Amino acid sequence: xxxxxxxxxxxxxxxxxxxxxSTMxxxxxxxxxxxxxxxxxxxxxxxxxxxxxxxxxSxxxxxSTMxxxxxxxxxxxxxxxxxxxxxxxPRWRASP
Numbered sequence: 001x002x003x004x005x006x007x008x009x010x011x012x013x014x015x016x017x018x019x020x021x022s023t024m025x026x027x028x029x030x031x032x033x034x035x036x037x038x039x040x041x042x043x044x045x046x047x048x049x050x051x052x053x054x055x056x057x058s059x060x061x062x063x064s065t066m067x068x069x070x071x072x073x074x075x076x077x078x079x080x081x082x083x084x085x086x087x088x089x090p091r092w093r094a095s096p
Contacts, residue, residue, distance in 0.1 A: 004047050011086075012040050046085060054078060 016036055057074055 004051055007082075008040075008044055008047060011043055012036075015039050015043075043085070050078060050081060 054074065
C-alpha cells in the first residue's frame with residue numbers, strides 16, 4: 001500500500017506542477033484546482049480498483065497451484081495498465 005501512496009503523491013505533484021505551468025491567462029486558478037482534483041480523484045479511484053483486483057487475484061493465486069505463471073501474468077498486466085494510465089492522462093490533459 002505504501003508504493004501506491006508514493007505513486008499517488010508523485011503523480012499528484014507532477015499533475016499540479018504541469019497544470020500550474022501550463023495555465024494560461026484565460027484559465028482561472030479555480031478551474032485549474034478543479035481539474036487537478038478531478039484528475040487526482042480519477043487516478044486514486046483507478047489505483048484503488050487495480051489494487052483491489054490485485055488483492056482478489058492474489059488471494060485466488062494463493063489457493064491455486066499455477067501461482068508463478070499467474071503472478072507473472074498479473075504483474076505484466078498491472079505494469080502495462082499503469083504505463084497506459086501515465087501516458088494517457090497527460091495527453092488527455094494537454095488536449096484542448
